[in-house]
Amino acid sequence: MDVDTRLLRYFVAVAEDGSLTHAAQRLFVSQPALTKQIKQLETQLGVLLFTRSRTGMALTAAGRALAERVPALLADWERTLREAKAAASRAQxxxxxxxxxxxxxxxxxxxxxxxxxxxxxxxxxxxxxxxxxxxxxxxxxxxxxxxxxxxxxxxxxxxxxxLLTEPRWVALADAHPLASREVIPFRELWDEPFVAAPAETGDWRNHWLAADEREGRPVRVGAVTDQPDDWLSAIANGYGIALAPESASRFYARPGVTYRPVTGVSPSRxxxxxxxxxxxxxxxxxxxxxxxxxxxxxxxxx
Amino acid sequence: MDVDTRLLRYFVAVAEDGSLTHAAQRLFVSQPALTKQIKQLETQLGVLLFTRSRTGMALTAAGRALAERVPALLADWERTLREAKAAASRAQxxxxxxxxxxxxxxxxxxxxxxxxxxxxxxxxxxxxxxxxxxxxxxxxxxxxxxxxxxxxxxxxxxxxxxLLTEPRWVALADAHPLASREVIPFRELWDEPFVAAPAETGDWRNHWLAADEREGRPVRVGAVTDQPDDWLSAIANGYGIALAPESASRFYARPGVTYRPVTGVSPSRxxxxxxxxxxxxxxxxxxxxxxxxxxxxxxxxx
DNA sequence: CTGCGGCTATAACCTGACGGCATGGATGTC
DNA sequence: GACATCCATGCCGTCAGGTTATAGCCGCAG
Structure with a gap:
């Protein structure tokens, strides 16, 4: 019996949060697509995996048996894949x-x-x-x-x-009131909206928001970006400001974005x-x- | 990275016999289909798995890394599948x-x-x-x-x-010269063509051909069948004769097929x-x- | 050196599966 | 009784997988 690992990922997602609708959002597919896929998995295996109800999808005994082993299977596949890629790069x-x-x-x-x-x-x-x-x-x-x-x-x-340590500066839009200052104390930035990394990066995100160097003040997030380009655009467009290593002023110079030294914030290593x-x-x-x-x-x- | 287990089976087959053409026949697909699939696997993984040549397909280092682990992965999946099915039947x-x-x-x-x-x-x-x-x-x-x-x-x-033991009889076409005999010594059937089970069943096939009760005489196979229906048809059409438990004469009676007791052959259990x-x-x-x-x-x- | 027989790769085409949107149906909730 | 919230269904566009036919490459035999 052949399956696509995608189908297995879908199954695990639905099994985990007991809802097609919710799982569909997590998986970035529409709910009907998930409905169909899960149904197809069930007919392929010839086994009912969920009992449907208004309250969501509950695993059957067979579903539980599957849900227990599938995550390990997927992990094994990922590991195998990584090993193959590593072997390829070594060989070349x-x-x-x-x-x-x-x-x-x-x-x-x-x-x-x-x-x-x-x-x-x-x-x-x-x-x-x-x-x-x-x-x-x-x-x-x-x-x-x-x-x-x-x-x-x-x-x-x-x-x-x-390898090296460099001070953290701040990147802000040219038009920002603080852009004309030569040096900016971090406390003056506490209430500014920040351009942040995606939420799933956890402590990394917090580090670049200097979340624990604000004496408890909450962080305002004005935009979320995942790449240097988006990041620069968001800053230039005034969605927020951001801490950045001093070197960013050389490597990520862009019209509309100004870099200024900041005091009162730990350096980047x-x-x-x-x-x-x-x-x-x-x-x-x-x-x-x-x-x-x-x-x-x-x-x-x- | 998502894959279909079918793709992995294809890969293993090609890896095993180092030839697209040969593997394609084993897998019951055309050679171009296999070519495309293997190529797709390679681009999906971003890794070259085989080095092509006129003499066939040889695994690269990455291919070997993959080929080492994939069979176990596939076996794990099959096992998981079986467990889910078993759980389903228990639950019901x-x-x-x-x-x-x-x-x-x-x-x-x-x-x-x-x-x-x-x-x-x-x-x-x-x-x-x-x-x-x-x-x-x-x-x-x-x-x-x-x-x-x-x-x-x-x-x-x-x-x-x-549970029970019953003598083995012979099933033959009505028109067969021996069909009129009441009891037939097995040695008289040695040179007859037999309707046999598929080759991959090994000793099972040999048992029903009574291969080791022929005193070394070779077996002649007139047809290969995999189901009672085909088996009966093959016998009725005269492609060969076959040993069968006595009870077959009751459960698999069919116009054109005659069952007769045989001596000199071990019973079926x-x-x-x-x-x-x-x-x-x-x-x-x-x-x-x-x-x-x-x-x-x-x-x-x- | 020419033609044949082993490979694998490519081209053109067909079908079916997957995904999206819009909508339906069942069931609690206010 | 209107609404919100689930999951299911129908319809449609796109793309991937399969097929057959054919090309290209190379070694070998006559």
């Missing part, structure tokens, strides 16, 4: 390097060049990650090594070496990170060494 | 009973009636299996208990109680079988008891 002598925004700033090209020198035949494939992916693909093993901003969710599950399993991976460690040589002196891992 | 108080051909012959209705009496609220769902499935669905857990003919492949992996895991399943054991009470006296399991 490609090191997949994830990075957020401007990576290690001006040092990035030096690092890549150094790596090319140290590992002839290998190629560093640089992959920029969206805000919603603060580990730059390391968490889901899409990359072998990543240039990340600390702190980020899941940081404890990886090993890393800090850049690190190179890798999966613990790659502690013994010579290529990954070579890349880390390139990072260290080009930038950092710290040597501890955490 | 349905005992799934597989049987081959006429099952336990005239005793079958008695067994079912006895079971209905002993387990009110339960229903025995009788499922006839094709020749190609001599365990009647027990081997792949499609049924909870089965009325089978001994011996059959995989017999050692189940527990069973013998009927047993009830179940999965070892169901040794403690009260419902299954009740059914077994119904079988024993209606028929057998033997009590050992093997």
């Amino acid at each position: 002598r490609v090191l997949r390097v994830g990075f957020v925004a401007s990576g290690a700033n001006e040092a990035t090209p030096r690092i890549v060049a150094d790596f090319a020198r140290r590992r002839p035949g290998w190629r560093a494939e640089m992959r920029q990650a969206a805000w919603s992916n603060p580990s730059a693909g390391l968490a889901d093993a899409e990359v072998d090594v990543a240039l990340v901003r600390l702190p980020f969710p899941g940081q404890d599950a990886v090993h890393l070496v800090p 850049v690190a190179v990170a890798w999966a613990p399993a790659d502690d013994t991976n010579a290529v990954v460690q070579d890349f880390v060494r390139c990072c260290r040589d080009s930038l950092g002196q710290a040597r501890g891992t955490a | 108080r349905v005992l799934r009973v597989g049987f081959v051909a006429s099952g336990a012959n005239e005793a079958t209705p008695r067994i079912v009636a006895d079971f209905a009496r002993r387990r009110p609220g339960w229903r025995a769902e009788m499922r006839q299996a094709a020749w190609s499935n001599p365990s009647a669905g027990l081997a792949d857990a499609e049924v909870d208990v089965a009325l089978v003919r001994l011996p059959f492949p995989g017999q050692d992996a189940v527990h069973l109680v013998p 009927v047993a009830v079988a179940w999965a070892p895991a169901d040794d403690t399943n009260a419902v299954v054991q009740d059914f077994v008891r119904c079988c024993r009470d209606s028929l057998g006296q033997a009590r050992g399991t093997a």
Whole structure:
């Protein structure tokens, strides 16, 4: 009996929240589409999975049996997929390097060049990650090594070496009243609307909103963006302001957007990170060494 | 990343025999369809899985990584599916009973009636299996208990109680020269073409061809059939003759087909079988008891 | 060196499945 | 009795998977 993993994801979603309508929104499909898919899954398996009622969809015994095992199956598939991709990049002598925004700033090209020198035949494939992916693909093993901003969710599950520290500035629309100030104390920004990362990024989002450096003041969110481009547009259009590393003023200069130093907010740190399993991976460690040589002196891992 | 298990089966098939053309025939699809599917899998995963050449398809490193894990994944899915189906039938108080051909012959209705009496609220769902499935669905857990003919492949992996023994007769076309004989020594049938079960049934097929009761004489196969109906047609049309339990003369009487006793060939045995895991399943054991009470006296399991 | 036989890839076409929107039907709620 | 909230159904456009026929590549035999 063949199934599409998509169908299984649908099933798990409906099983989890006991409602077609709600699950449909989570899955970004229409409710009729889900109705049909679930019904199709049931006829394919020849088994009734849910008992329908006005109050929603309740699992049958068969449905429960399925719901118990399917998530593990999907996870296994994802893992298999990741392993295959990793094997492919190894075979082609490609090191997949994830990075957020401007990576290690001006040092990035030096690092890549150094790596090319140290590992002839290998190629560093640089992959920029969206805000919603603060580990730059390391968490889901899409990359072998990543240039990340600390702190980020899941940081404890990886090993890393800090590379550089830079102050956080603020990015605001040219027209903003505070744009004419040379230096801005963070407390003056507490009540401004901010352009934030997607809600699902949790502590990462909070870090860039400096949520715990507001002495309890609530955050106002004026817009949510997931990419540098959208982020710049939102700021230029006046939907809100945002904290950004000082280097953003060089890497993300744009008409309509002004960067200003901010006092009273902690700096941003850049690190190179890798999966613990790659502690013994010579290529990954070579890349880390390139990072260290080009930038950092710290040597501890955490 | 979503995949259809069908795609994974395709991939495994190609990986196994290193040829699109050959794999396509095994999978009963055209070679271009397979070409496209494999190519699609590769683009979906963003990974090259095979290196093409005139000599066939060879796995890349990534392909090997995938090929190592996918079979286990598919097996997991099948198992999950079986468990869900089993849960469904338990929940509905349905005992799934597989049987081959006429099952336990005239005793079958008695067994079912006895079971209905002993387990009110339960229903025995009788499922006839094709020749190609001599365990009647027990081997792949499609049924909870089965009325089978001994011996059959995989017999050692189940527990069973013998129920009855009956002589094997021969079924032949009315027009066959031997059809007028009252009793036929098996040796006279050695050179006749036989109607056989599909090749993949191995020892089961050989048992019904009495391959090891021919003193080394080779078997001539005149036709291959997978169902009682086809089997009867093949015999009536003179494609060959076939051994059959004596009871077939009652359950599978048909114009054009004559049944005659045969000497010099071992008898056929009927047993009830179940999965070892169901040794403690009260419902299954009740059914077994119904079988024993209606028929057998033997009590050992093997 | 030409033609044949093994591969895989491509082209053109058909069907059916999936998704979307609009709507229906059942059932509590105010 | 009108409404809100579920899930189910009907209709339609799009695309993916299948088919057959054919092309391209290469090694081998005559």
